[in-house]
Amino acid sequence: MAAILSIKDLVVDFKTRAGNARVLNEISLELESGEILGIVGESGCGKSMTALSIMGLVPSPPGKITNGSISLDGEDLVQASTARMRQVRGGIISMIFQEPMTSLNPVFRVGDQIAECVLLHEDISKADAWARAVEMLTKVGIPEPEIRARAYPHELSGGMRQRVMIAMALSCRPRILIADEPTTALDVTVQAQIFDLLNDLQRETGTAIIMITHDMGAIAELADRVAVMYAGHIIESGKTEDILTNPQHPYTRGLIACVPHLEENPTEDRPYLSEIKGVVPSLTDLGKGCAFAPRCPYKTPICEEERPHIEAVDKTHSVACYNVKYVVAV
């Protein structure tokens, strides 16, 4: 399948008082139409910044895209005009955010907020836009959509609000949906509902989804492919199955092993969790070697000398690590 979005060597720098912070360092990603791509990593690894770069929303100043391209069907979004980006945002690429309460406007009815998005992008009457809003609310599984469309955000629960956000994001039939931690603020039962909804909508509309999360469980539920990020780099990418069952990079392995996964049949035996020692490095002071080297149990002298490039280990699986073979053998 052809890639509808391809990011090449994207570099984003932030000027800070402590110096230049390279928040994205030569990121390359491809999104194929109709797939769900997961991006995982800890806070500060650059996963949200990747999303903001695609949307043309990098706060500038202090941020700046200093290199690379983001091409949407051959059109470079980095070079696109402000007017063109306004068409792209919401029309072709739309985004849902982590906190549904702060992303909705508290003084407008949710139906009006959805209709506003449709009116901006399509030549359509107000009545039709409202009808579309109600239709979208039906689609995302909100009961009594005609009544709910007239509700204000504070009258809805967290799960309902996130459904409204999804309805709004999909109202102009975008080709790409970016979901930035869409369920972190929600309960597990509601999270499960949202996952099922995203899965169903994706199958129905064929929208490609970029799912940003720190939760490997969410990745396992939804994503077809995964990119793992650390300190502004993509350090591993591949099919979800490969990443989860056969992670290659020491960081990916640590990330999977340190989470207490729910077992169906727990035993008395409860070992301590495996830890990734140390803390995430400061982006202003990364050094020239591999960003993970100071915390890596397998590091060799070259790791501190030169940054490893991401290379394919097989057709669909790539890793940025010098010691892949050695790590696998252990």
Add this chain to the structure above:
Amino acid sequence: MSENTLLEVQDLKVHFGGKKLFRKAQIVHAVDGVSFSVPKGQTLGIVGESGSGKTTTALAVLRLVPITDGTIRIGDVEISSLEKEDLREARRKVQMVFQDPYSSLDPRRRVGDIVREPLDLMNIGEEEDRDQMVHDLFVQVGLRPELASLFPHQFSGGQRQRIGLARALATKPELIVCDEPVSALDVAVQAQILNLMRKLQEDLGLTYLFISHDLGVVQHLCDHVAVMYLGQIVEQADRISLFSNPQHPYTKALLAAVPKARPRDGTEKRVPLTGDPPSPINLPTGCRFAGRCPVAIEKCHSIAPALKDRGNGHLASCHLLD
């Protein structure tokens, strides 16, 4: 109460609200008849969705919210009937670690002073020894003691949660109430804090009341688990029994909703729980879960089920189990 029990809560009720001048009184039944006990040196986990009353239960144990009814005993002290200075003294034995390490530390005070404050307030040790005690507490939670003169904003989330733990440990408490202590942290940091909490428990014989919505974390850390729904405990059992043999439909739904960190194979389709919990103001008659329950029968909507022993101390409240 058995000799080994440290915390015993009986029929705890916490209701908020009351008479309004021009409106009908609206009472929020945040906690509505909760009983449990925690043996010394062990951990009880309370799980549930937001609004289930788990945090209010935790706060009530420390008497940080007014108790409507019920008794709370810590050791041989009935903390629920104490007032003023007696209550303050009793809190020496029970401390709390909060969810948000960013807002639970005073941004204007040096972290050493934050950890020292309970020592001064509770008059623990000689004044000149207290700096050394702060030093020891820092070492205990894995922080370099030189860091004591810094301010909270100079620390990462994980380090701040360590400071929160050091502050809680200062008065040498027997019980520590932890309200979602790791949910604001990144997974790698979460593992470090969970391991630290286990180590402290082993070294100091601490008892934890652990509130969380993350079932994986609860399964890892807790010896006993209580599942709360709308102010009541619907199921309670030891760790192995609860996770391997859940009885209540709500517990089953909760467990099914947790994403598994292995690739989906398409064969398993969970039965999602629909809707949201009902309002704790206008409680439904009968079983509180009946409205969302996939297996509810007629009786569930009219008669509230009792929390009964289903064998080996595994408690559950559901008509279908009777």
